[in-house]
Amino acid sequence: PMSPPRPQPPAATLRGFLDAHFASAEDLAAAPALAELLRRECAGLEASLRRLEAQLASGSASWLARSAEARSGLHRIRSQGGDIPAGDQGEASAPGVELPAIVREIQRIDTIRLYAEATLQLEALVGNLEDAAYSIVRPASKLNLSSVLRRASNGVEQKQEKLLQAVDAVRDIEQELVRISTSRPQWTNLIVAVDSRVDKTLAILRPQALTDYRALLAALGWPPSLSSPDMEKDKYSQVPNPLILMNEANKEKYSESFLALCALQHVQANREVRQCQMPAATTPSLSDSKYFDKTACLDNGLWAIDELVHPIVSRMEYHFSKWSEQPEFIFALVYKITKDFMDGVDDILQPLIDKARLVGLSAKESWVTGMVKMLLGYLETQIFPALVTSYHHTDDKLEVHSSWMHLNDQMITFDKRMQLLADSGIQKVALVSEGLSRSLSVFSIYIGHSDWLRIWADVELNSAQNKLKSELEDEASWLCSIDPQDELGHQESTAKFLLSTREDYKAPPVSEFVVKTASAMIERSHALPTKGTKIQYCRSTSVQFLNDFFVLLHERCEALQLPNTALQEESLLKASYAINAARYCEYVVREWDEDTAFMELGAHGNYVDEIAFLVKLGTDFLEQIMSSILIEFEDLSWDYVQSIGSSNEQSLPDDQVPDEENLEVSPGFVASLEVLRERTTKLKLYLNSKDFLDLWRSIAEGLDYFVYSSIRWGQVKFSDPAVVQLRVDSKALLRIFRPYCSRPEAFFPFVTDSLKLLTMGETDAQYLLEALKNGKDDGKSGLRQHGLHHVDGSQAVNVLRSRKSGG
Numbered sequence: 001p002m003s004p005p006r007p008q009p010p011a012a013t014l015r016g017f018l019d020a021h022f023a024s025a026e027d028l029a030a031a032p033a034l035a036e037l038l039r040r041e042c043a044g045l046e047a048s049l050r051r052l053e054a055q056l057a058s059g060s061a062s063w064l065a066r067s068a069e070a071r072s073g074l075h076r077i078r079s080q081g082g083d084i085p086a087g088d089q090g091e092a093s094a095p096g097v098e099l100p101a102i103v104r105e106i107q108r109i110d111t112i113r114l115y116a117e118a119t120l121q122l123e124a125l126v127g128n129l130e131d132a133a134y135s136i137v138r139p140a141s142k143l144n145l146s147s148v149l150r151r152a153s154n155g156v157e158q159k160q161e162k163l164l165q166a167v168d169a170v171r172d173i174e175q176e177l178v179r180i181s182t183s184r185p186q187w188t189n190l191i192v193a194v195d196s197r198v199d200k201t202l203a204i205l206r207p208q209a210l211t212d213y214r215a216l217l218a219a220l221g222w223p224p225s226l227s228s229p230d231m232e233k234d235k236y237s238q239v240p241n242p243l244i245l246m247n248e249a250n251k252e253k254y255s256e257s258f259l260a261l262c263a264l265q266h267v268q269a270n271r272e273v274r275q276c277q278m279p280a281a282t283t284p285s286l287s288d289s290k291y292f293d294k295t296a297c298l299d300n301g302l303w304a305i306d307e308l309v310h311p312i313v314s315r316m317e318y319h320f321s322k323w324s325e326q327p328e329f330i331f332a333l334v335y336k337i338t339k340d341f342m343d344g345v346d347d348i349l350q351p352l353i354d355k356a357r358l359v360g361l362s363a364k365e366s367w368v369t370g371m372v373k374m375l376l377g378y379l380e381t382q383i384f385p386a387l388v389t390s391y392h393h394t395d396d397k398l399e400v401h402s403s404w405m406h407l408n409d410q411m412i413t414f415d416k417r418m419q420l421l422a423d424s425g426i427q428k429v430a431l432v433s434e435g436l437s438r439s440l441s442v443f444s445i446y447i448g449h450s451d452w453l454r455i456w457a458d459v460e461l462n463s464a465q466n467k468l469k470s471e472l473e474d475e476a477s478w479l480c481s482i483d484p485q486d487e488l489g490h491q492e493s494t495a496k497f498l499l500s501t502r503e504d505y506k507a508p509p510v511s512e513f514v515v516k517t518a519s520a521m522i523e524r525s526h527a528l529p530t531k532g533t534k535i536q537y538c539r540s541t542s543v544q545f546l547n548d549f550f551v552l553l554h555e556r557c558e559a560l561q562l563p564n565t566a567l568q569e570e571s572l573l574k575a576s577y578a579i580n581a582a583r584y585c586e587y588v589v590r591e592w593d594e595d596t597a598f599m600e601l602g603a604h605g606n607y608v609d610e611i612a613f614l615v616k617l618g619t620d621f622l623e624q625i626m627s628s629i630l631i632e633f634e635d636l637s638w639d640y641v642q643s644i645g646s647s648n649e650q651s652l653p654d655d656q657v658p659d660e661e662n663l664e665v666s667p668g669f670v671a672s673l674e675v676l677r678e679r680t681t682k683l684k685l686y687l688n689s690k691d692f693l694d695l696w697r698s699i700a701e702g703l704d705y706f707v708y709s710s711i712r713w714g715q716v717k718f719s720d721p722a723v724v725q726l727r728v729d730s731k732a733l734l735r736i737f738r739p740y741c742s743r744p745e746a747f748f749p750f751v752t753d754s755l756k757l758l759t760m761g762e763t764d765a766q767y768l769l770e771a772l773k774n775g776k777d778d779g780k781s782g783l784r785q786h787g788l789h790h791v792d793g794s795q796a797v798n799v800l801r802s803r804k805s806g807g
Contacts, residue, residue, distance in 0.1 A: 115187065125169055156257075223315060255352055330383075349366075408456060478508045505580050525538050580688050625683070714801045
């Protein structure tokens with residue numbers, strides 16, 4: 001008799017499944033529960049299959065109907081307008097008239113076909129993603145059968161395989177969505193619908209993947225202890241790094257888990273890039289231009305590395321809680337832990353990042369970013385709220401301000417040290433490495449808390465104002481030492497018109513204190529990670545501080561009451577040094593405003609109003625000084641100028657011309673000249689060279705106009721002795737300005753031209769007078785021939801008529 005056929009052994013996967021769940025006789029008690037769970041899963045899969053079959057049948061029927069219509073339309077075209085059913089167009093019409101409508105209908109049908117094909121393809125891809133995600137999260141279902149079901153020995157590997165399948169599915173979906181958004185941008189509803197389903201799936205998939213990754217880290221002994229026996233003996237040692245101590249088998253498991261998690265984050269980053277590039281991005285947070293770069297999507301840290309940081313937090317916070325009043329210890333501990341694990345992170349994780357093809361990402365930077373984010377969270381929840389409360393409710397503002405300043409000083413130092421760790425061993429372009437990125441800066445805490453930024457700015461401004469107040473208590477801070485070289489002649493002074501330092505501008509020490517204080521505030525603003533926060537901080541600190549000082553300069557000058565009081569040397573000194581301070585500050589602020597760092601900051605033109613204020617301040621008070629000197633000169637010389645050319649000023653007979661070399665200055669003119677010489681000499685010592693140049697020239701022009709306009713031309717008659725006396729007096733006036741200019745007569749054009757007319761030969765004078773009376777060319781050509789370029793024809797006639805022999 002024939003023996004019955006031998007039963008085939010179960011498949012290897014089935015044997016593995018049974019071995020995993022029935023490892024011992026005690027596991028047989030769980031068989032009913034396992035069978036029930038399998039029946040439910042099979043029923044769910046069958047229901048999904050029937051639903052998909054129904055959708056496929058419906059879609060196929062719709063497509064076949066449209067296809068039949070398209071074939072009918074094509075048949076009518078080929079028959080060149082044969083019999084057309086009446087239902088198609090009502091009455092028969094010419095083929096040429098119906099053809100465009102038929103083409104449009106065919107295009108519409110083809111578009112529907114393409115839409116249906118894309119929908120079916122995306123439905124299949126999303127289904128693959130959901131199936132893979134379901135198989136990963138299934139052991140963590142609501143039934144919680146952990147007491148019944150045990151993981152198979154290869155369960156971790158199976159989960160990693162399913163996770164990679166899910167990543168591949170997302171990647172395929174993204175490729176299809178990119179194709180659709182490029183070729184069919186009007187299919188927005190389809191894209192949004194797919195994105196919604198994918199987002200829901202990823203929202204389930206990511207937490208489960210992170211949970212599995214954390215479990216693996218815990219099995220590897222992470223996090224390590226933050227203390228060691230050597231520390232108890234006051235010996236510094238590095239914290240042992242489990243990543244370095246892994247054996248080959250564990251290293252392989254960890255590598256696979258790390259790569260799978262990086263792959264999941266990578267496809268998520270690609271989705272964010274694609275979503276923000278859509279014509280109508282539906283997510284406002286993705287409209288930031290930062291997300292247009294794939295690497296930028298990852299610069300806030302890698303999930304896999306962030307999960308290395310999170311377990312360390314609870315252990316570090318135990319120490320943090322003891323140092324709330326000593327933040328320097330908090331920053332020192334974070335820096336130490338970051339540095340101790342840096343080599344292991346770089347040696348183990350950087351090759352994995354390169355293998356994951358995350359181009360441009362650094363394991364060191366990601367590790368530093370993760371540690372900074374951890375510290376940022378603690379500062380945001382524990383340290384800063386306590387400081388803010390103290391700021392608003394404590395009467396001892398000095399102590400609170402000191403705490404704010406100390407904390408921010410520590411943050412600046414910490415940021416710089418962490419940046420050096422992140423950049424260690426990496427060659428960077430200078431422009432890229434300048435400043436800290438948003439992801440690496442602990443000052444990111446101010447981005448989401450503008451009120452905290454305002455408090456910090458207020459503390460900084462208050463501190464600077466208090467220091468300035470102490471500085472101003474000493475009146476010597478407004479005085480500037482006088483360089484003996486300033487008393488040299490014109491040739492030695494020409495080199496001092498290129499001014500750049502406080503000494504060049506003869507500005508008082510307080511101006512340099514203000515500039516350095518404002519510069520320190522600006523330097524501190526560089527620690528802030530965004531342009532907006534930097535500009536807000538600068539406007540609330542350095543700009544406000546400078547404005548307060550500029551107003552103080554204005555008030556100091558106004559208090560002198562230059563136009564309303566007798567001019568004194570002390571007033572000249574105070575006004576000059578205040579003007580010098582304004583000019584020096586103006587120079588520095590212009591330098592800042594044109595600096596490339598300010599342009600990159602977006603603060604170019606930030607000081608336009610301040611510069612305009614300083615320019616006006618200097619100009620206004622220079623005009624007041626000039627006006628005061630001219631008024632003083634007028635008061636002292638009024639009697640003299642009124643008597644110029646009159647008979648009582650002529651002590652010699654008209655026919656006897658005095659010796660000009662031995663003739664003295666008119667007695668009534670001496671006092672005014674001495675005072676003028678004293679004023680200009682002091683101003684040269686006190687004022688900066690540029691403003692003094694403008695001032696003495698303006699004074700000279702004002703004196704020229706005063707002397708010329710005060711003479712009663714045409715009414716008085718100048719004899720030869722009177723002309724000589726006027727020339728002697730004029731030379732004395734010019735001599736005052738000769739140390740500042742080789743040809744001061746150029747700045748006394750009316751007096752000079754008048755003397756030329758008065759000393760002109762009799763024949764030339766008569767000829768010129770006749771020419772001017774005839775009015776040819778207004779006498780301009782005749783005046784130019786005699787070297788007269790400033791007086792006009794009528795003025796020249798009046799001067800010529802004042803000659804003793806003039807007509």
